[in-house]
Amino acid sequence: MSEHFTGAVVLSTNISPVGPGQPRTGIHKTPHESIEVFEPGPHYGAGSGVRGDLVGNSKHHGGAQKAVYAYSRExxxxxxxxxxxxxxxxxFGENLTTQGIDLERLLINQQLAIGEALLEVSIPRSPCRTFAVHMDERGWVRRFTEHGRCGIYLRVIEPGTIRPGDQIELIGRPGHEVDMLTTFAAAMGDDAASERVVAAACLPEMYHQRHVDRLAARAPRA
Known part of the structure; x- marks a missing residue:
């Protein structure tokens, strides 16, 4: 089963090049004629899933669950x-700038065929100090969090090249109803959203367990 969205396309493919003289953070991305995506190693230190793309903070970025980041032009x-x-x-540091698709309403683990690649919705972005410094806006992390639209991290299921103009096609459908909007709210401390995420068991084990532990810590003691 697949689903096309009329006008759902990649508008821009972006990287932060690796090399001398480049910023130490990978958030400074600029458009390139294409990107090549692949599955990096499982852990943060494994780097980006986009060939030639810098990951400045390997302690919290990169790896299979954060291989590719997408954010919408809207x-x-x-x-x-x-x-x-x-x-x-x-x-905003995105590898894929999209148009015509509501990224945050995509379900966790939804697969997307884009260009030659097959990607899968993974986990939410957590706004960090680097993002705040980059934006240079007072209260940026709070404003971004309250808006609730975090974009989507994607894992790479099948590698390939993605170019501007490539259509975005949904492949299959996960067996739950937890979208990225809910998952971001859960990651930012919403207990009701965390309960939905835990019940769906849709996140990778490490992220799932964070919600389990937090909910257990907040449960009233008998």
């Missing part, structure tokens, strides 16, 4: 209007 436009400044494609 959300960039929202923030451009709210902040009164231009936000070019790639500015």
């Amino acid at each position: 959300e960039l436009d929202h923030w451009a209007q709210a902040l009164g400044r231009e936000l070019p494609n790639g500015y």
Whole structure:
């Protein structure tokens, strides 16, 4: 089973090149004519799933669950209007700037065929100090969190090349109803959202266990 969204495309493919003179953070991404995605090692230190893309903080970024990051042009436009400044494609550190698809309403583990690659919705982004410094906006982490639209991290199921203009096709459907919007809320401390995430058992074990442990710690003692 597959599903096409009319107009759902990759608008821009972006990387932060690895090399002398480049910033030490991978958030400074600029458009390139294509990207090649692959499955890195399982852990954060394994690097990006986009060939030639810098991961500055290997303690918290990279690895199979954070192989590729996607953010929508629609959300960039929202923030451009709210902040009164231009936000070019790639500015939020995304490898894929998309158009015509509500990324945060995609279900966890939904598969996406894009170009030559097959990707799978993985885990939410957690806004960090690097992101805040990059944006240079007062209270940025709080504002981004409250808006609730975090983009999506993707794992790579089948490697391949992705180019601007490639259509985005949904393949199959996970056996639950937990979307990225709910999962981000859970990651940011919403207990009701965490309960839904735990009940669906849709996250990788490490992330699933974080919610189990947090809910257990907050449960009233008998």
